[in-house]
Amino acid sequence: MSRASAIEVAGLDVVFGRGRRAFRAVRDASFSVTAGGSFGLVGESGSGKTTVLRALAGLLPPAAGIRGEMRLGGDPLRPARSRALRRRLQMVFQDPYGSLHPRHTVDRILGEPARIHGLDSIDHRIVDALADVGLDASFRFRFPHQLSGGQRQRIAIARALIIEPAIVLLDEPTSALDVSVQAEILNLLQRLRREHALTFVLVSHDLAVVSHMCEALAVMRAGEIIEMVGVEALRAHALQHEYSRELLQAAQGYRSTPAGMAPAEQ
Amino acid sequence: MKRRDPLLVVDGLRVTFDTPRGPVAAVRDVSFVLGREKLGIVGESGSGKSQTGRALLGLLARNGRAAARRLTFDGVDLLRAGEAERRALRGRRIAMILQDPKFSLNPVMTVGEQIVEAFRVHANVSRREARLRALAMLEAVHIREPGHVFDAWPHELSGGMGQRVMIAIMMVPEPDLLIADEPTSALDVTVRLQVLALLDDMLARRGAALIFISHDLGLVGSFCDRVLVMYAGRVVETLRADELQSARHPYTRGLLACQPRVDGDGSDLPTLNRDPAWLR
Numbered sequence: 001m002s003r004a005s006a007i008e009v010a011g012l013d014v015v016f017g018r019g020r021r022a023f024r025a026v027r028d029a030s031f032s033v034t035a036g037g038s039f040g041l042v043g044e045s046g047s048g049k050t051t052v053l054r055a056l057a058g059l060l061p062p063a064a065g066i067r068g069e070m071r072l073g074g075d076p077l078r079p080a081r082s083r084a085l086r087r088r089l090q091m092v093f094q095d096p097y098g099s100l101h102p103r104h105t106v107d108r109i110l111g112e113p114a115r116i117h118g119l120d121s122i123d124h125r126i127v128d129a130l131a132d133v134g135l136d137a138s139f140r141f142r143f144p145h146q147l148s149g150g151q152r153q154r155i156a157i158a159r160a161l162i163i164e165p166a167i168v169l170l171d172e173p174t175s176a177l178d179v180s181v182q183a184e185i186l187n188l189l190q191r192l193r194r195e196h197a198l199t200f201v202l203v204s205h206d207l208a209v210v211s212h213m214c215e216a217l218a219v220m221r222a223g224e225i226i227e228m229v230g231v232e233a234l235r236a237h238a239l240q241h242e243y244s245r246e247l248l249q250a251a252q253g254y255r256s257t258p259a260g261m262a263p264a265e266q
Numbered sequence: 267m268k269r270r271d272p273l274l275v276v277d278g279l280r281v282t283f284d285t286p287r288g289p290v291a292a293v294r295d296v297s298f299v300l301g302r303e304k305l306g307i308v309g310e311s312g313s314g315k316s317q318t319g320r321a322l323l324g325l326l327a328r329n330g331r332a333a334a335r336r337l338t339f340d341g342v343d344l345l346r347a348g349e350a351e352r353r354a355l356r357g358r359r360i361a362m363i364l365q366d367p368k369f370s371l372n373p374v375m376t377v378g379e380q381i382v383e384a385f386r387v388h389a390n391v392s393r394r395e396a397r398l399r400a401l402a403m404l405e406a407v408h409i410r411e412p413g414h415v416f417d418a419w420p421h422e423l424s425g426g427m428g429q430r431v432m433i434a435i436m437m438v439p440e441p442d443l444l445i446a447d448e449p450t451s452a453l454d455v456t457v458r459l460q461v462l463a464l465l466d467d468m469l470a471r472r473g474a475a476l477i478f479i480s481h482d483l484g485l486v487g488s489f490c491d492r493v494l495v496m497y498a499g500r501v502v503e504t505l506r507a508d509e510l511q512s513a514r515h516p517y518t519r520g521l522l523a524c525q526p527r528v529d530g531d532g533s534d535l536p537t538l539n540r541d542p543a544w545l546r
Contacts, residue, residue, distance in 0.1 A: 044454035044455065044456065044457075045425075045454055149311075178310040178311055178481065179310070179481070179483075179521060179524055179525050180310060180520065180521065180524050180537065180538035182524075182526075183524035183525070183526075183535040183536070183537050183538070184537050186526065186535060187534045187535055187537065190534065205454065205455060206526075207528050208525065208526040208527055208528045208530070209526050211526065211527070211528045211529070211530060211532070212526035212527070212530055212532055212535070213526075213532070231532070234528060235528065235529045235530070235531075236529070237528070237529065246456055247455060247456065248528065250455040250456045250458065250459050251455060251528055252488075252528075253484050253485055253487065253488030253489070254459060254462050254463075254485060254488040254489040255488070
């Protein structure tokens, strides 16, 4: 495996359930992400994209059957992981309303991972992490319900970054947000990637978001990667697989047939 | 009704909610005239777009009040109409489709029973006749095995299938106006277009009007004839959908500009600077 790869996935299979009720959520998925790169996994619900991300994060239920190989900078990623390995990889979830503890202050939300990983000068880290995501120190003692959706997602990003990971897994990080807030969060993520030399794996159903954020992408359907391309191909609308092209067309909006309904006269 | 008469006249609509901290205005002075057309109402969360739709149906939460200079549907004064009169309009002449069919369908009734019920209430037909019509309705919303889906429970349906069933139920009384609040936001993109095509087809066939409430400016622009853009409870701009790209109001322009594009270059997105003057 090449040394420049931050993440290598080879022949990944994920099976939920056993015997006749077994369901193969991911089938033989292989891809790699270069260090400092941003890789998009695109697909509709049930495509397996989030399952791939959860397998990387080590968040699949213990009963899930995982086969194939996952490596993080050359080190094998197995379900059981050392704390040092876990620190190198963090995840940001879709729903900022569900992913922050409702009864913990921002201070506690950000301080907890730092304490778990035995970091020092936690106070400084919290203030720095807040500043990093564009929030001032006055947010420290607020509760999640006192924040807007965009502010919550900033806190979720700060929580991921406070332990200085190399890789951030992003699961639909802006799909619960208004478009104007989405733009701010996407800009923030891109800036943080540059400043901290982060590697991203971004899961999204939105081809425009993936085109904006990633250098390469895989299109998934029914557990399989059906197409893997560089972002130039996506931007030039040069996807090959029929289903990818269907997704691309759907992203362009509705093509109406003339229905012959006249607007009212004002 | 003559085709050129406006179906709905909304003049100076205000929706206010009483809260422990005093009244909060969610919709402020919204006016529009609706013909037999597809009108989009677009805005971000908190813009008042959903409350506008709910006020038209008289479905505000208990602490909400609607007032207007004029609010008429096909000549009926909705402000003066009693609860019985409004109930007669609801469903029969004005129907509503919500975002997630999982929450709008009755989970303990089969799909077929729910459509049959709609026919029994609105069309006054026998059970047998209602069943036949329900099956035909499932076919009309492009469900391939109507008999199979008729006997299915809502939890057995996919999102797209559920929304087709919702459309079928709502179209039973052949309403003149359909209010759809984010009808496709919970659906996958490819399914979304199929559901929209179906909606388009049903509207055209029955000559009904649509109010399409959505956060998705691009989608509304490509689906509707006309778009109202709402911000902080007000309509800041009304446009023909095909003129969306030449919008004038800085909020509309900002919304258009801050969306990432498939063929963009990946450079930072312009963000929206909210001007206090927009609140007037």
